[in-house]
Amino acid sequence: MKILHISDTHLGYSAYRKITDDNINQREKDNYNSFQKVIDNAIKLKPDIVLHSGDLFDSVRPNNRAITVSIKQILRLSKNKIPFLIISGNHEQPKLKETGHIFNIFEHIENVYPVYNLKYEKYDFNIKNESITIHAIPQTLSKEDFINNLNKINIDKSKDFNILILHGSVKGIKEFKMNEFNELIIPDDYLKKKFDYIALGHYHKYTKISSNCQYAGSTEHFSFSESKNEKGFIELHLEKNNINSKFIKIENRVILDLEPIICSNLNLDQIMKSIELQIREIDPKNKIFRIKLEKIPTTIYRGIDFEKIKNLCKDATHYEIKANIESKNDEKIIKNSKIDALAKEYTYFMNNQNLKEKQLLLELGMKYIERIESKNEDK
Numbered sequence: 543m544k545i546l547h548i549s550d551t552h553l554g555y556s557a558y559r560k561i562t563d564d565n566i567n568q569r570e571k572d573n574y575n576s577f578q579k580v581i582d583n584a585i586k587l588k589p590d591i592v593l594h595s596g597d598l599f600d601s602v603r604p605n606n607r608a609i610t611v612s613i614k615q616i617l618r619l620s621k622n623k624i625p626f627l628i629i630s631g632n633h634e635q636p637k638l639k640e641t642g643h644i645f646n647i648f649e650h651i652e653n654v655y656p657v658y659n660l661k662y663e664k665y666d667f668n669i670k671n672e673s674i675t676i677h678a679i680p681q682t683l684s685k686e687d688f689i690n691n692l693n694k695i696n697i698d699k700s701k702d703f704n705i706l707i708l709h710g711s712v713k714g715i716k717e718f719k720m721n722e723f724n725e726l727i728i729p730d731d732y733l734k735k736k737f738d739y740i741a742l743g744h745y746h747k748y749t750k751i752s753s754n755c756q757y758a759g760s761t762e763h764f765s766f767s768e769s770k771n772e773k774g775f776i777e778l779h780l781e782k783n784n785i786n787s788k789f790i791k792i793e794n795r796v797i798l799d800l801e802p803i804i805c806s807n808l809n810l811d812q813i814m815k816s817i818e819l820q821i822r823e824i825d826p827k828n829k830i831f832r833i834k835l836e837k838i839p840t841t842i843y844r845g846i847d848f849e850k851i852k853n854l855c856k857d858a859t860h861y862e863i864k865a866n867i868e869s870k871n872d873e874k875i876i877k878n879s880k881i882d883a884l885a886k887e888y889t890y891f892m893n894n895q896n897l898k899e900k901q902l903l904l905e906l907g908m909k910y911i912e913r914i915e916s917k918n919e920d921k
């Protein structure tokens with residue numbers, strides 16, 4: 543039996559300011575393309591089942607484009623009679639039941655099995671004379687609920703295969719935490735149970751915990767910290783007492799977190815040269831990258847020719863400069879040129895407005911700018 547395991551597609555995610563010719567956020571569009579590539583692969587590989595281990599959408603209320611893309615791609619599987627089973631992840635799970643769940647739109651689509659009712663559900667399939675049970679737990683409202691549901695699962699020994707699908711981080715392994723307030727913790731002893739395969743979602747890096755327990759990872763890079771990870775999905779071959787799996791990589795837009803330039807013993811000219819060299823080496827066209835300046839004194843930072851850098855990077859999809867500034871009184875300041883640019887623009891705009899509440903709006907606006915723009919920092 544052939545199964546594809548995909549995860550964390552986060553449809554509706556957007557980032558940075560670059561927009562496409564049709565006025566869509568470039569990163570939002572990139573992410574739709576990555577999802578489409580995965581479905582293209584699925585159609586080509588003709589698996590018996592496709593599993594999605596959560597965070598199909600980036601938010602509880604995805605925008606209309608994200609919904610349209612999801613339906614369009616999932617219908618391709620449906621029309622090819624490939625069962626698609628998906629559990630809800632923490633990103634798309636509303637905190638209140640009354641909100642209603644976006645996965646409701648997948649009800650009544652043939653061959654699509656959305657699991658989002660806050661509790662354990664079990665699905666049986668018979669495929670080419672082999673039987674399989676999929677034990678699925680979606681995002682629950684509390685950590686206790688999650689454990690209670692885990693305890694309800696019994697492996698069905700009458701079936702050829704039993705698969706478990708979950709969305710959460712593995713207990714005791716700090717690396718798998720995404721540091722989100724509602725993430726669920728999977729007890730590690732649970733992963734030793736005799737499932738033929740455990741399909742995990744939530745952690746964005748493809749990770750083989752054991753031969754039969756894997757994170758598929760996300761299908762797109764969602765932060766600089768993921769820039770070194772390959773993105774794709776898992777192809778599984780299940781045979782009696784034998785599982786074979788391979789990771790299938792998809793091509794995404796290039797994202798680079800460049801090696802930091804240690805500035806403490808360099809003068810302004812040398813720093814500018816190092817920056818220029820880094821930019822030339824990567825060829826910025828259509829790429830996303832971050833330049834990092836470490837230990838740069840305030841006085842030198844002020845002299846950086848940001849206009850020149852902007853010009854060298856004009857074909858990039860996005861670039862930013864993160865500077866760890868060292869001031870005289872040893873105070874550490876982290877500057878981000880991107881935040882600076884928007885903040886300056888906003889301050890200039892506000893100062894030219896004739897409004898009574900100018901000062902208040904200026905302060906509020908700056909707070910929002912910092913909050914939004916630092917969202918993708920340091921991840």
Ligand SMILES: [Mn+2]
Nearest residue numbers: 597631632744
């Ligand atoms: Mn998640």
